[in-house]
Amino acid sequence: MSWSYSGNPSTSANDEVRFLVGDTDTTDQLLQDEEIAWLITNCGTTRFAAVEAANGIAAKYSRMADKAVGDLRLSASQKSKQYFDLAKRLRRRAMVGSVTPYAGGITESDKNINRDNPDTVVPFFNREQGEIPGTGLPQQSIDPTLTEQNG
Numbered sequence: 001m002s003w004s005y006s007g008n009p010s011t012s013a014n015d016e017v018r019f020l021v022g023d024t025d026t027t028d029q030l031l032q033d034e035e036i037a038w039l040i041t042n043c044g045t046t047r048f049a050a051v052e053a054a055n056g057i058a059a060k061y062s063r064m065a066d067k068a069v070g071d072l073r074l075s076a077s078q079k080s081k082q083y084f085d086l087a088k089r090l091r092r093r094a095m096v097g098s099v100t101p102y103a104g105g106i107t108e109s110d111k112n113i114n115r116d117n118p119d120t121v122v123p124f125f126n127r128e129q130g131e132i133p134g135t136g137l138p139q140q141s142i143d144p145t146l147t148e149q150n151g
Contacts, residue, residue, distance in 0.1 A: 001032040001033075005026070013036075014036050014037065014040075017039065017046050017053055020050035021086065031053055031056070045094065048094050050090050054090055055083070055084070058081075058083035060080075061077070061083060062076070063076075
């Protein structure tokens with residue numbers, strides 16, 4: 001197992017994940033390079049890998065008990081909570097960068113593409129709503145006397 005950090009997150013995916021979760025101190029190593037490589041492979045992006053890295057570090061600290069000897073206190077639960085909170089913040093940031101809003105049907109070409117796509121759900125309301133169902137004929141073509149009798 002190995003641990004490395006060059007100090008330049010812009011040149012290394014490994015360093016980017018370490019920087020985002022704060023695992024940059026050689027005297028307090030939290031994740032191995034191989035673990036980060038696995039996270040990047042399985043999460044798809046360094047941002048989501050950092051989310052899972054923070055969750056993993058939080059899980060590590062959640063297994064440890066809080067200890068107190070006299071005035072000295074070691075609070076692993078506090079560290080665990082801080083890393084879970086970090087994971088939440090990183091997830092929000094990762095989601096902002098990964099979602100592109102799309103408003104379909106704004107342009108004529110969009111409408112035509114959607115209309116021609118057999119997988120598009122047919123809207124409940126549309127401009128042809130006044131047609132006689134199944135005929136494609138406008139309701140004005142109905143004999144007005146029949147409408148009055150039934151109506």
